[in-house]
Amino acid sequence: MANSDLSVVLPRVVIVSRRTIRKNKFVDFVGEYHLDLIVKYGAVPVIVPRVSGVHTFLESFEPIHGVLLCEGEDVDPSHYDAELSGLSPEELDHIKKLHPGDSAIDKEKDSIELSLAKLCLERNIPFLGICRGSQILNVSSGGTLYQDIEKELFGKCNEFHHGVAHINYENYDGHRHSIKVAANTPLHDWFKDSLEDETMEIMVNSYHHQGVKRLAQRFVPMAFSSDGLVEGFYDPDIYNPEDGKFIMGLQFHPERMRNIDSDEFDYPGCTMAYQEFVKAVIAYEKKLSRATFLPRVAKLSKELEPKRKDILKSFSVARNIYKSGSKVIANQSSELEAGADFLQANTALSLQQENRLKQVGATVRNGSLYTQKLKMNREREKVARTMMGNMSVEQLTELMSFYGVMSQICSETLERKMQELFQDES
Secondary structure: OOOOOHHHHOEEEEEEEEEEEEOOEEEEEHHHHHHHHHOOOEEEEEEEOOOOOOHHEEEEHHHEEEEEOOOOOOHHHHHHHHHHHHOOOHHHHHHHHHOOHOOOOHHHHHHHHHHHHHHHHHHHHOOOEOOHHHHHHHOOOOOOOEOHHHHHHHHHHOOOOOOOOOOOOOOOOOOOOOEEEEOOOHHHHHOOOOOOOOOOEEOOOOOOOOEEEOOOOOOEEEEEOOOOOEEEEEEEEEEEEEHHHEEEEEOOHHOOOEEEOOOOOHHHHHHHHHHHHHHHHHHHHHHHHHOOOOOOOOOOOOOHHHHOOOOOOHHHHHHHHHHHHOOHHHHHHHHHHHHHHHHHOOOOOHHHHHHHHHHOOOOOOOHHHHHHHHHHHHHHHHHHHHHHHOOOOOHHHHHHEEEEHHHHHHHHHHHHHHHHHHHOOO
């Protein structure tokens, strides 16, 4: 990278590839529409290859600022309560013949994507699931799926819920069906200018024969098809893109809802899921950077570097005298002066120490500096006490634990660095 400034590095969105066969060999790919929109709104896609064993070292793809999971084969039914579907072996065979490309199970892809989804749920990493990705999100949160909508759901349709064609191989990209959007949801905000006032409906594409059966408890539905199938959901407690919070699943493909001839989107709101998702990714990356930022050690000028070495040498001499218990000899006095001057000029006494010295008639060197520092410390302590007084017991416990760990790390690091410096100077 020509520019090493980390501020120009874009946030990273992890996307898992899908495997297909080309020229008798496996090839990994990701739909270009997803990649275009991620880049357009300010993030960089990081593609995780669907190869054996990748799920065991996903930490190698850190830092992860967002996860986008999209198309793929059916989720392995062993990850949810598939036995409750009641489908016979004959029916399952019939489903495989109707949907040969989708019904093939890819256990490695399942392992990778379920691990990433659970990671996002644990850390509140922004997550957008499209089609299969929404199903992965639901399953990873304890929800279940219909193994086949036509077999399981159509039998329940009545005068209120009508059967819907959720896939049409003869009109793959052109097929649409209506969904009803729930009010007061992100999906409603994105498509509100396109919704019919009475029906609250839009037309969406559809490429699936499975779908959400039981929605995980943490999620709230955003849209339904006329057969009652959940077409979109999100976690309202983890939704605030400006603050880096975004957990959402959409059964349809907004990135592919385009006019075949002009490539124009069906609705202005089609790109909003990606736009808000990347907004959350950017905010999350900034929060993560602030939490892990360590200030760089300032490089001293040519004038100050010799003084630093004199001070270090002075401390080294004092340390050796202290440990050996010997007396100061004549040639060591001059070497000790640099350290003594440094301590006198830069060490502020506590208020109690200062008062005790005054009581015995001592004068305080650089008294104005001490007073200024003590006043600043008292003001900081007052602000800190006020702030902590408004914190909960849990927050105070976490804060105390955090600073305890930081104090231990700081002490260990400081001791190691001082030992290295003394060794270098000796």
